[in-house]
Amino acid sequence: MELRPDGSLLVHAALSMSRVSENELSPEAAEITRLVRLTLGGDSTAFEPIIRRYETRVMTIAARLLGTRDDTCDVAQEVFLRAFKYLHRLDLQKPLEPWLIRITVNVCRDIGRRRQRQRNTFVEIEMPETIDESADHHAGLARKQERLILQRALDSLPEKERLAILLRDVEGLSTAEVASILQSSETTVRSQVSRGRLRLKSAIDSAMGGRS
């Protein structure tokens, strides 16, 4: 775990891109490895628990990257079918999730090329239960407005910066993971993230009229 400047904790264990021996795998990672081996051995039913474990993550990322809820299921379906097809390429000494996210990014890029992508970063994703707008109507309106501003600010970013920001700051992946997923260098990702954060702040500041 890592203590960040904003006081939040970043859990690296599950997402770590570094090689680990099988003996050092967490119980969950060991179970995923076992399921992958079973699937590769011909037991296709072993793939269903793998889907169940990562489907929410894949669909959420797809929704954010694509900007539309309509295609999210199609993207996730394609991601898992590709994963099943190319499961033998997975290095079992590395975690499965970054590999799935990379496929998700690639599928979204493919879809984005096929159709003119709607630059709606925010979608009608299910709101968390902790938010109760009825308790404070004004606070609810303010939150909606903030989200709208944030949406437009994100949409104004160049594509590569937007992708780097979404993976690094929204998905919480490390710079190394983002670089691996985007098949880029850490230096490049850091540069994209840095510029993206500044642009984002500038766009939000303009929309809010200097309010913090």
Added chain:
Amino acid sequence: MSCAFPKEMLALHVEGDLSAARQEMTLSHLATCEDCSGFLEQLRARQTLLKSLRQETVAPSECLGMRREVMSIISKRLDTPGWIVRIERALMIAIRRPSYAVAAFGLLGVVSVSVLAQMRNITPDVKQSAAVFVEGGDTLLRPQGYRDWILVGEATKPHSSGSDEGTARAAPTPTGRVYINPSGYREYAKTGRFPEGTLMVWDSDNREHQAGDGPHGESPVLLASVKDSTRFEGGWGFFDFTGVDRSMTAKAQALPESSGCRTCHRRDAETDHVFTQFYPVLQTARRASQLAPQDTLSLLEVLDLSRPSRVQRPTLVAHI
């Protein structure tokens, strides 16, 4: 904000993305710069807003249909991988290391290239089998690689005299082998006619000097004839590459009319200045061209016909 401290550093510092040294430098600066501290606070607020999106996720219930669909496709094997993926999978599962699999593919590629290169090497070089003229067009460069061409006959004994066979009346004819370039042979086998560019070589087996007054005179080493109607009267040019002390010259001028070559070949040769009557290989090819459809004679058949039989070696007069 007037401070010139790089804002990019602050944008990385806000999420702990700086190296230890730069982090320390940034913290030192922030301790003394109110502008940058304020800017950093605003950045933190925007980052907090941005990260609030993490709470928004797709409902698990929305995934159910997708999961069922994927499993349905997999179970029905609608997503059966192609043969390339199957080979790749077999290799990678067996070896369990992508790097080894890549090495295996690399090795396969090297072997394939080597095999192809070998195949190229055993294929007669068409370029080498073409006549190359220099110095005004009547000088022929000595043909290269002609021993890989089609062997049409061998001469191992003196030819019998007799006007009916149309041969010269001379005694010992030097032993030698007669070759024809592959393109000339193929066309002859197809049509029964020698095409323009046909190149025939008479190569002596006997490296010792041997006096003689036969059609090829004083023990030549290497003779050639080329069909080129644009250069030679009667369509054929004749060349002698025999040099001093029976060495081979690199090039040879077309022999003059006085050499008698053209006269003899025109008068006595059965087919267009070529003594096909002495070469079973050419006779067989001609019969095949008359019997079979022209385009059904494959190169393999042609090459088979060209190989001399070990059982019955032709013992013929060396004439080209």
